[in-house]
Amino acid sequence: MLEVKSLSKSFGGFVAVNRARLGVEKGEIVAVIGPNGAGKTTLFNLITGVLKPENGKVLFKGEDITGLPSYEVCRKGISRSFQVVNVFQRLSIFENVQISVLSRERKTWNLFTPSAKLAIKETNEILESVGLMGKKHRTTGLISHGDRKVLEIAMALGGNPELLILDEPTAGMAPEETSRCIELIKDLSGKRGLTLLFCEHDMEIVFGIANRIMVMVRGGTIIQGSCDEVRCNQAVQEAYLGGSDVCSM
Amino acid sequence: MLKGTLGGMGRIGGGAVLILLFLLPLFLPRFYIYLGSTILLTGLVATSLNLPLGYGGIFQFHHAVFYGVGAYAAALIITKSGLSPWMGFVIGPLTAACLSLIMGLICIRLSKLYFGMLQISLGSLVWIIVYRWYSFTGGDNGIHGIPLPRVISSQNGAYYFTLFVTLISLWVMYKIIKSPFGSALQGIRDNPVRSAMIGINVKLHQLVVLIVGGFFAGVAGSLFVVVDTAVFPDMLFWTLSLEILVMCLLGGWFTFLGPMLGAAIIICLRTFVSGVTDYWTLPLGILMMFVIFFLPNGILGYIEEKLHRGLIEPTIKES
């Protein structure tokens, strides 16, 4: 479904992403892992149009979407959540998700019908599925960090995506929030049939949910393979897992 | 349910204010009617600025250009072309909207402060052209004694016309804020990266709100022609732009009626303090400092916050 070929990006002299490659099949859950600074978020930014790559290609469902601006990438069917929470802090939870739905329905050019009357059912459905229904009128500036990360996902769902990209979805969450989030992610894949691409630091989560794992180090892709393949790979062990033999586990 | 009660109270209150506004000319002396007209049209400019500024998050630093251009266009149509004066009141805002589109296309590529500064540059160019083109625009004298249709040439007539046009304009702008476009705009204000990622073409939406803001600034400019029967190049100068910005800030730039309140306060301040002393910018400066440090969301913003915390939050906790 998604193919990343030899993507590169540098800032000044610093090479952030170096000929990275990635493949995601329909219905899969793929995780990207790597040490801090490996370029995971930059890779996601390149795929989703937040940054423009210097070299390489991004193909989605066969179509070349390299370098397209974010809003067009979204229209093609890719949605994303951010590592640093990016929500509309002055608006309520309901309004945050509602705008996402309205955008998908191309209604943002409607200048006269009151928003309050539109997209209520769809928005409520999404809020229900992520468990934010009870707090939907709270202003986002005032809710907990964990709830905000979930809101991020909810907003991404508003676009009814085929591919959902999650950038460190459980970062900064308390343990119970984390397990709730993992259940949500499993639901999204299992019940909704979404294709998922995410990056995480928590190895338990990664090895627990992912079908395939891609490992990034210093901007480049070392390997992409199944959990076992990655665990036993020499280069990965040296660069990331500490060098000890974890294959025997 | 509480929201309903507040809504109900709001409606009664709003209705009372409207009735009062309509009855004003019956019992107030002429000067106050003139003041009322001025407050209404200035409030309209401020509200039109607040669309891109408070709801769109755009650093619109030279909004007065659209106000001035709208006024000059209307004045020139009335005095120099053979067209009916009513055409002037239509062409004024349209000219302002066109200028808004042109300036918007140039400036929209840049963000935040750069946008504001580029707009000031372009606006200054317009100002200096108007200021220097004596034969066409009257230069630094402006244009005086603009003839108006009899219906609106009297003090009261001008007042009712202004009130009517202002109310309709406010209603339209309110509808726009409450529409999906308005929601998307507020999303863009709060987080443009997020907005783009959910499929919103940020630049295009911003351009549209600039045009709408410019249009209604032009409407206010036309109203100025009606109320003062004159236009001055000062209407295009950057100090006025910042004054209008201050009105938005003072009243509350995340609220709809904040700018109107800010305009009322500043105009009253200017009128009554100037009557007593020559030094009215001093109290304005001090008031601004007070607002910047203690009331960053403006007066209405402060009240709204208190209401929200005090009344609405507990209700949510219960439910």
Added chain:
Amino acid sequence: MDFIYTIIPPRIMSQIFVGLSRTVILFIVASGLSLILGVLRIPNIWHGSLYMVGAFMTFTISTAFGGGSIGFWMALIIAPLGVAFVSLIAERGFFQHLYEREHLMLLLLTFAFSLVFGDLVKMVWGMEYKSVPVPRVFQGSVHLFGGQPFPLYNLFLLVIGPVVALALWFFVNKTKIGKISRAAAVDREMVGAVGINVSWVFGIVFAIGCLLAGLGGALVAPTVNVSLGMDHTLIMEAFLIVIIGGLGNIWGALLGALIFGLAQSLGILIWPQFGIVFPYAAVIVVLLLRPTGLLKSTW
């Protein structure tokens, strides 16, 4: 040298350089503005009022010393320092508390200060024009450009300009404070984390920037009517110069001032009525081609 006069008549050369000497003042004020904008990220609208205060203070000091040359030199030293002192107090007392907030608030605060000072100047000096005599040393002209008379004071200005530019360059690149402020412009937190008291550096940079505004005012005083409202057009032009030069770039301010001044002189020569529009048009052309300014900005 003489062959230039076949292309450009001496009279016009002379006029161009007189125009440039006036632009030196614009450069000095703009460089201070650029410094503050680059390091502290404050669009300092108050700068215009401080320029005006510098001019009015020059009038007072000059008159206090009997209107002679000594008065002017004293004013040239005291006025900028006085302005710097006041600005330091304002920065410590007011501006520094807003650094965490949006730029818009800082801009509005400087606007508030300019409103207050506009009235303060009115209160202290009244509403009439003031005149400052040109110091005797610089009265009269010298014969330059193929024998054309060139006012000595304008020659003085043409010399002062580069001197100020060099002094600023030295401060920013060679002194410890200058280097710290350049670092702080790029990453405020990092500098603080390294243990340097960033706060005071900002105060000093702000004061120096404002000192330049006062200096500009002092220098311009003998050449114009010192009046209320001189702050308004000047601050607009100074901002334009800073923008086309590149925010925070001193050489950019010099380049911008040169472009602005040349466009103004040439404009008036070619089209007397509308020539004054030329510099503004030049600004727009530059911004359309290079929106972030001609030289590298620190933002």
